[in-house]
Amino acid sequence: MKAAFRSRDIAIGYLRQLEEVHEPLGLRACGCGATGMCRTREILDRPWVKDRIRELERREHQRELEERFFPDVA
Numbered sequence: 001m002k003a004a005f006r007s008r009d010i011a012i013g014y015l016r017q018l019e020e021v022h023e024p025l026g027l028r029a030c031g032c033g034a035t036g037m038c039r040t041r042e043i044l045d046r047p048w049v050k051d052r053i054r055e056l057e058r059r060e061h062q063r064e065l066e067e068r069f070f071p072d073v074a
């Protein structure tokens, strides 16, 4: 079960990397160099994708805090 969650987090991490490459640069410009509407950006802007990335970041932050303040438990 833990391996399944880890695989999911790796996949969501790939989406986050894509989000970095396709960062919006003002109106109708994308970090990938596309002008006009970037089709990848359209997918990354879907609420489901955004929610998964934010959840991953929240879990990573929680894990960092646990490791910092309770290093012997992890």
Ligand SMILES: [Zn+2]
Pocket: 021, 022, 023, 030, 031, 032, 033, 034, 038, 039, 040, 041
């Ligand atoms: Zn793009």
